[in-house]
Amino acid sequence: MQKVEVDLGDRRYPIYIGPDLLGDQNLLSPHLRSRQVCVVTNTTVAPLYLERIKAALSGCQVDVVALPDGEQYKTLETANRIYDALLTAKHHRTTTLIALGGGVVGDMCGFAAATYQRGVNFIQIPTTLLAQVDSSVGGKTGVNHPLGKNMIGAFHQPQAVIADTAVLRTLPDREFAAGIAEVIKYGLIADADFFRWLEENMAALLAKDDAALSLAIERSCAIKADIVAQDEKETGVRAWLNLGHTFGHAIEAAQGYGKWLHGEAVAAGMAMALDLSKRIGWLDAEAPERLADLLGRANLPVYAPAIAVEQFISLMSADKKVLDGKIRLVLLKAIGSAVITDEVPRADLVATLEAMQAGT
């Protein structure tokens, strides 16, 4: 078992990483504040893993909220179902919520934990690779609003995260690949050695080898934890984590959310960010080529779908990372070295958008 300590002052917490950790009572019980527990999960994940969690919680009052599966349910109304369940079963301030599922379950359970009786404890058991390497660290919780994604939320750190590599065997291939996109991102922004390791070990990862997965998750969480610890409230280096995301959000918005997975849009977005970095002279041709090769081997897109350039720029400008109307982008000076800039010449951005669409 690997362990990453996320060090956020008085809110230090561990991420446990390895196969078959899910039902391990010894990992769960030290992080329960009382014998009251509420497991928040969804109707896809519950049949697979809920019984093992319950067995590990024997002796506790365990209530369960199984939400419908899908980003379209990440709303205040669905969060209200969690409050209903907690109040109906008389959960006190000392209760512990357990998020068992992917990013949507984690975000909503975390938001309910942040706001139930002004904040209760929670433990995350992410069941997708994306949630294991992304939502595990950073304390972002929240729900969507009809006028914008993640517009209602709070920062709330979990007591512990349990990232079980064995559960990834039941994850659909596309979702697994979407998680790999974020893993690749960590190498790109902060760790050239890790990027090289990914190039050498992609086959083992795709075969869901536990040792390779554990190492990849450990490195990803450690890199994110290091960045978040430097910048908990997202004012500086934390923006590195958005590599590929401003392009990616525009792709998701243009297509309607749900057609491409978030990780797929980020994959194409990262390829676009590296192409743009090359155009403005920060990178030579080798880095974009290595990324394209790696994304291709992971069955991830390298090109955006066809979107008119003006619409693409307009959607990028609507992203909430925009400050005072200027598009801020995360670009690379080298693999492992990210830079935030709002001074990209428009002509170069247009050239990237034209070059990096499928079929062009």
Added chain:
Amino acid sequence: MQKVEVDLGDRRYPIYIGPDLLGDQNLLSPHLRSRQVCVVTNTTVAPLYLERIKAALSGCQVDVVALPDGEQYKTLETANRIYDALLTAKHHRTTTLIALGGGVVGDMCGFAAATYQRGVNFIQIPTTLLAQVDSSVGGKTGVNHPLGKNMIGAFHQPQAVIADTAVLRTLPDREFAAGIAEVIKYGLIADADFFRWLEENMAALLAKDDAALSLAIERSCAIKADIVAQDEKETGVRAWLNLGHTFGHAIEAAQGYGKWLHGEAVAAGMAMALDLSKRIGWLDAEAPERLADLLGRANLPVYAPAIAVEQFISLMSADKKVLDGKIRLVLLKAIGSAVITDEVPRADLVATLEAMQAGT
């Protein structure tokens, strides 16, 4: 003008207290983070004071959300109206929310500020005495749920509080008296000299003398700030602030919320807490008599309405201060000296409940 500094580490903020502060641009403008402002108020307060606030914000983008007036609107649905307004008018993370109204407006505006884009700044301009001496300090924000009051919320500190004593002249007498109940509470739990000052100056307070009001608000906020600074997340001494509240919440719940004002229920609850303190031998007869006299002069109830004892105890057990099923109460060892206990003999509690109902 009086000023209390609430010192919560990196979240230090001032409370300005005195007559005619409401429209003072010099108090507001240093606490705005950008030129975007959203004033959250209600339809009762807006006609009285909104124009003066707007005049003090000239040069800013000022949006206004006027909520319906009343505790029954303190819901997630109403909070959602604030999110709608913020998103429709494209408020950024750097916006500042201003709560103009009583406790309900302050709690909802604070909750929206705590959760809009994972947290934005807000300023409180409380227009009731209760809100000035209670919600001004402590960072508690939230909304009610059909199954319990304040069950959904967050801790979120304002940038500043402006407590204008002149606005209390438009406050209905019953609401003013309800605020006085909380002022009396501060004397009881932590400051015998202030309690004596209240005995000597109740007439001036009831006449809404600005100097007397300023002193009473200043002492109340200073006592609460001192307690909250010791115990920001409510694990220890902060529970003192609940003197009378476990009894009071049971009274409110038994009657249906809205029949008695919160401060009225707390007044009777404090009288019950002192009666119980006397029964278990912690107080002699003098302190409950002094309290009953002072509450009477402030036109506040000293006895609970008629409620069956078993129902009363059941409602007290449902209060969220209950830990592991035991009723925790704040009682007094002397005026100015509160103690938290969960070891009150049931027979004494029953005796207090039987003795302290109107008509018994």
